[in-house]
Every structure is written in structure tokens, then in C-alpha cells.
Amino acid sequence: MHQASGSSRLGGAIFQPEDGGLDPVQLALGLANRGSFEIHQGTRVRGLEPYGDRLRLICEAGDTVAERVVLALNAYSPFLLPQLAAEVRPVRGQMLATEPGERPLRGVWYIDEGFQYLRQLSDGTTVLGGCRGVAVEEEVGYVESPTPRVQQALDSFLQDYFPDLAHRPVARRWAGTMAFTPNGLPSIGEIPHLPGAYYAAGLGGHGLSLGFTLGRYLAQWLQGEEVGPFIG
Numbered sequence: 417m418h419q420a421s422g423s424s425r426l427g428g429a430i431f432q433p434e435d436g437g438l439d440p441v442q443l444a445l446g447l448a449n450r451g452s453f454e455i456h457q458g459t460r461v462r463g464l465e466p467y468g469d470r471l472r473l474i475c476e477a478g479d480t481v482a483e484r485v486v487l488a489l490n491a492y493s494p495f496l497l498p499q500l501a502a503e504v505r506p507v508r509g510q511m512l513a514t515e516p517g518e519r520p521l522r523g524v525w526y527i528d529e530g531f532q533y534l535r536q537l538s539d540g541t542t543v544l545g546g547c548r549g550v551a552v553e554e555e556v557g558y559v560e561s562p563t564p565r566v567q568q569a570l571d572s573f574l575q576d577y578f579p580d581l582a583h584r585p586v587a588r589r590w591a592g593t594m595a596f597t598p599n600g601l602p603s604i605g606e607i608p609h610l611p612g613a614y615y616a617a618g619l620g621g622h623g624l625s626l627g628f629t630l631g632r633y634l635a636q637w638l639q640g641e642e643v644g645p646f647i648g
Contacts, residue, residue, distance in 0.1 A: 420521070422580035437524040437535050440624055464496060464613060471612055484612045484638055491558070491595035493617040503603050504617045508555045510566045510591045511545040514584035521581065530621070532573055542581045544570055562589045596620050602630055604646055614638065 417426050448455055456477070463474035464485060473480040487496060494501040516539040524535045532546035547569035548555045555566065567589055575582040597603050597618035607613040616634060619626045630646065637643050 421578055422520075423577050425577050426527070435524060438624075439537075443624075461496065464607075464610060466610060471610060485610075485614070486634060486638070487607070487613070487615045488617070488634075489615075490617050490619055490623065491593045493595070493615055497607065497615055499608075500603065500615070500617060503597055505596045506556065506558055507548070507594050507596050508557065508559070508591050509545060509548065509594050509621065510555075510562050510570065511543065511589070512562075512567065512570050512586050513544075513588045514542040514581065515587045516540045517584050521578065527577065532577075534574075534578070536581075541587070542574070542578075542584065544574055546570070547573055558593055560591050560593055562591045594619075594621050594623075602626060602646065604630070604634070 417429050418424050459475050459477045461473050461475050464487070465472050465474065467481055470481050470483055471485050473482065473485065487493060489496065491504065491506040493504050516537075519536045519538075519540040521534075521536045521542070524533070526533050528546075528549075531549055532544070534542060534544040536542050547566050550569045551563070551565050554563070571582075571586075595618045597620070600620060601618070602616055603618040604616045605614065607615055614634065614637070616630055619630070633643060633646050
């Protein structure tokens with residue numbers, strides 16, 4: 417462990433040989449290119465209402481009518497469904513990425529029960545996120561901008577725990593909004609008074625892995641198949 421990290425701060429680890437990492441952007445683009453569906457970017461939805469026996473999405477670029485609708489908006493669900501505001505909590509996550517270089521670190525690393533996480537990309541770029549614990553009350557809401565307090569904590573973490581990677585210049589810093597629920601599982605259900613409308617939100621910091629299971633579950637449910645409670 418000390419040799420792999422370059423630091424004596426990490427005393428032990430659990431190795432998961434079946435774990436892996438992937439590029440979520442490339443995954444999304446691959447699914448979009450292979451799917452038998454259309455994607456309309458930049459089409460903001462302002463509302464959802466009954467339209468006869470169907471549903472109408474009120475959009476900036478023109479309304480759309482559908483038999484069934486799934487609002488998979490995660491942290492932004494309360495914008496269209498205010499009743500979810502008490503259940504879906506927006507939490508900011510912050511990241512940094514260094515310049516490329518050598519790639520001594522293998523695998524995907526989760527430290528402090530997953531509150532800090534990092535990996536190196538194929539070109540040696542180190543991607544590090546977390547350190548939300550230094551400002552728990554501040555890291556809530558929809559402002560997707562990095563803050564000096566958390567970014568300084570990320571810099572310090574890299575220096576203390578992975579010093580061999582800390583000398584590289586930081587190429588980019590960013591933030592994004594995650595959604596957490598009280599029990600840590602996604603919140604899903606039918607939208608009251610809108611037959612045929614469903615919602616799914618609250619995938620926490622593990623949306624990539626939970627998304628596959630949740631997507632399959634929703635597809636079965638919408639097709640009328642018998643499904644039990646979603647347990648992730």
C-alpha cells in the first residue's frame with residue numbers, strides 16, 4: 417500500500433479485482449449512437465400536464481405529447497416536482513484534474529469510506545474528487561462552481577496521500593450537483609394526478625452503477641411487468 421500510494425498515510429486496503437473504471441461521457445455517447453431513440457439537447461422542459469389520455473411536456477422549443485413520461489432529473493427533479501424537495505437533497509461534488517504524465521497508479525481508489533476518490537486516466541491525468549467533509553453545510557444547493565475551501569482540501573489530500581502525483585500542475589477544477597435521499601437509495605414512483613408519468617431521482621454519488629439497474633427496473637415497470645420494491 418505504501419509503495420503504491422507513495423505515502424505512509426494509508427495503512428491498509430481491500431482489493432476488489434472485479435472493479436473497474438470507465439469514461440462516463442464516452443459511455444453516454446456510445447449509448448446515444450447505438451440506441452433506437454432521439455435525443456433533443458437544449459430543450460428545457462418547463463412543465464408537465466394532462467393532455468386527454470396522454471401527457472404534454474411543455475418545452476421551450478415546442479410542446480411534446482407522449483403516452484408515458486419518465487422524469488429522470490436526479491437533483492433537479494424538484495424544479496418540476498416541488499413535492500420532492502424534502503426528499504431529494506442537492507449536494508455539490510468537487511473535482512480536479514492534473515496535467516498528463518506517468519501513470520504509476522492503477523485501478524480506482526476510494527479512501528475514507530469513499531468520501532475521497534481518484535484514478536489515473538490512460539494518459540496519466542490524475543482525477544481526484546471529494547473532501548466535501550471540510551464544508552458539509554456549504555456544499556448544498558445548485559451552484560455548480562468549485563470553491564477555494566474544498567479545492568485547497570483536495571490539493572492537500574493529494575500532497576499528503578499521493579505525493580508522487582501532487583507535483584503536477586492542475587489543469588482543471590470543476591463542480592457538479594448530486595442528489596441524495598434519506599435512505600441512500602433512489603426515490604422512484606408515479607406522479608400523483610398524472611397517470612402515465614413517473615419520476616426517478618436521488619442516485620447519490622453512484623449514479624453510473626445504479627443507473628443500469630434502475631433503468632432496467634423502470635423499463636419493466638412501464639411495460640406493465642410485475643416488479644417489487646427497488647432495492648438497488
